Amino acid sequence: MNNKAAGLIIGAHMSISDGYTAMVRDAISIGANAMQYFTRNPRGSGVRTFNEEDIKNALKLLSENGIPCSHIIAHAPYTMNPCSAKEDVRRFTIDIMREDIERLEYFPGTLYNFHPGSHTGQGAEVGIKQTAHCLASIMTAEQKTVVLIETMAGKGSEIGRSFEEIRDIIDAAEAENTSIKGKIGVCLDTCHINDAGYDVINDLDGILERFDLVIGLKRLRAVHLNDSKNPFGSHKDRHEIIGNGEIGIQAIERVINHPSLRSLPFCLETPNDLAGYAAEIALLRTLYKD
Ligand code: FE
């Protein structure tokens, strides 16, 4: 890695199927100094067998390469729904997320990202209260893991489609459990916000001013860096390879260099294999201004 590129914290969504150590090794092999993985199979709730040796080796490899756990995003399975109309689904989501957080304490400071859910016809206001209750139930003052709410595109009955909805979730969770005050963070997904109606191409400054006003920039802890297959405001959520979509390379270049974003961990979730991710990371490093 040359000096010019050393400042950009960038990674991609990786497979965890061969364990933590293999994931970290793969991430390093594509030039990443950040990474994301699913805590469980997104299609089910099964969790990998817990292997202390694997965790120890992964932690060693991370530290040898100067990658702190705060550059790792553990993504909750997106099939979980903390604001389902079905009570058993909501309860199951709380159980799964609580167990995930317990396991993540082995990687202190990991970012635990989740989708705030779909209200499935109950209305956004009810959904916001239920997702807030989930956070208030699973988080503790002692945990090292940082829980992040992901900004959503607003497809179907998704909540978290606006900064205001995310603020309302945070406010309600902190009101229910005052011991977690200031501990909930946010992950900004560039495809999702553009699809949600935030104009990433023409109004990045305005978007971040709005974010600061409504939520507060100190809550912003990570960025999902994706282009979008669909135009601004489409509420679709289909990711595209960097530069091949509606957002385009110039807007992405402004995102990674923006003073409010440039020091955060960026993670690609583009439709790509490892070689494709390596090429995207190399391109983004040349566009990053030190
Ligand atoms: Fe996500």
Ligand code: FE
């Ligand atoms: Fe995302």
Ligand code: ZN
């Ligand atoms: Zn998405």
